[in-house]
Amino acid sequence: MGFFDKLKNIVKKKEQKETDKQEIKKYDKGLEKTRDEFVSKLNVLGIKYTKVNEEYFEELENLLIMADIGVKTVMDFMDRLRKRVKSENISDTEYLKEVIVDELFIIYVNNESITSKINMADTKPTVILVVGVNGVGKTTSIAKLAYKYQREGKKVMLIAGDTFRAGAVEQLKIWADRTNSLFYGKENIDPAGVIYDGLVEAKKNAVDIVLIDTAGRLHNKVNLMKELEKINKVIGTHIPGAPHETLLVIDATTGxxxxxxxxxxxxxxxxxxxxxxxxxxxxxxxxVLAIKEAVNIPVKFVGLGEKMTDLTTFDIENYIYGLFKDMI
Ligand SMILES: Nc1nc2c(ncn2[C@@H]2O[C@H](COP(=O)(O)OP(=O)(O)O)[C@@H](O)[C@H]2O)c(=O)[nH]1
Ligand SMILES: [Mg+2]
Structure with a gap:
């Protein structure tokens, strides 16, 4: 049984459980734009060519590249698709759509252990460092994570390591209040020092999860490296084994x-x-697939909107469902 058939069963099951149903809905809504663009074009292609031929393959290849899947991934994908079409003697483009869904899933899973699980510390606190360039959504994602963990009954603390940008500390403080999280931050001083003091507070208050915001605007790579090294050293000295996660935030709209x-x-x-x-x-x-190809780091969370509930653990099944639900 291919993934396409499995997906049908998975969706049926998920629609019966309320929490799963809500998750699927988020992906459904959050991937609307991609789905409209990609799947509708795929459908048009299926109408234009009822039989699989070379032109069909070429147009499909363009379509995949336009969806930002990543050139190398697209090439590998096309190779595999051509082989399957040949070996399974597929000529119907309607059926081929199912094979496409199947193969896209295989790309992602591709004999890697994919885990969206967050590495939790054995003894608290678990420290999660959040990095990325300006404007990608670091602070918002931290707020969303705080909200998620808070709802799971965890004691959360936010530390403002973006100390030099006007308003950044205050922005995080507001999110801390809204999510009932503890907060530590000071403006215009060395981030490593603030983080150190914040961690002392976190331990004193028996915090479960510490989320650390950082600046994204260091003039060059060497500076950024030095800064992060320093921050990592401070964290690791104070809490052995920490940070337990370093999450890089990427804005999907920047391709x-x-x-x-x-x-x-x-x-x-x-x-x-x-x-x-x-x-x-x-x-x-x-x-999502291009990132996997380029850096082979798991996508652990996806932002599917601006609301606090719009950050969700990445789930490849829900993602593929969100992309192809009209075909299922
Ligand atoms: N539509 C949408 N907007 C987002 C998402 N995540 C963040 N944003 C917006 O992106 C902008 C920059 O976010 P911010 O957290 O301040 O970025 P930072 O500079 O990396 O801390 C804000 O207007 C957020 O509301 C998302 O998943 N979807
Ligand atoms: Mg920020």
Whole structure:
């Protein structure tokens, strides 16, 4: 049984459980733009060519590249698709759509252990460092994570490591209040010092999860590397084994630029997961697959809107469902 058939069963099951149903809805809504663009074009292609031929393949290839899936991934995908068409003697483009869904899933899973799980510390607090360039959605994602953990009954603390940008500390403070989280932050002083003091407070208050916001605007790579090294050292000295996660935030609407950021950050620090924001704002939701291709770091969370509830653990089944629900 291919993934397409499995997906049908999965969706049927998920529609019966209220919490799962809500999750599917988020993906459904958040991927609307991508779906409208990609799936409607795929349908048009199926009407234009009822039989699979070379022109069909070429148009399909363009379509995938336009969805920001990543050139190498698209090439591999097309190779595999051509082979399958040949070996299984597929000629019907309607049926081929199912095979496409199947193969896109295989790309992502591709004999890697994909885990969206957050590495929780054995002894609290769990420290999550959040990095990324300006405007990608770091602070918003921290707020959304705080809200999520808070609802799970955890004691959360936010530390403002973006100390030099006007208003950044205050912005995080507001989110801390809204999410009932503890807060530590001071303006215009060395971030590593603020983080150190924040961690002391976190331990004193028996906090479960510490989320650390950072600045995204250091003039060059060497500076950024030094800054992150210093921050990591402070965290690790104070809490052995921490940070337990370093999440890189990428704005899905920035396409190739976002991929380049992921590559650059991977070189300067140990990124353990990606938060892909603003998927709702792009028709190029294929970037999830491109990131996998470019850096092979798991996408752990996706932002599917601006509300606090709009950040969700990345789930490949829900994602594929969101893209192809009209076909299921
Ligand atoms: N539509 C949408 N907007 C988002 C999402 N995540 C963040 N934003 C918006 O992106 C803008 C910048 O976010 P901010 O957290 O301040 O970015 P930072 O500079 O990285 O801390 C804000 O207007 C957010 O509301 C998302 O998943 N979807
Ligand atoms: Mg910020």
């Amino acid at each position: 190739q630029n976002g991929i380049m950021q992921a590559q650059a950050f991977k070189e300067i620090t140990n990124i353990t997961g990606i938060v892909l924001t603003k998927l709702d704002g792009t028709a190029k939701g294929g970037i």
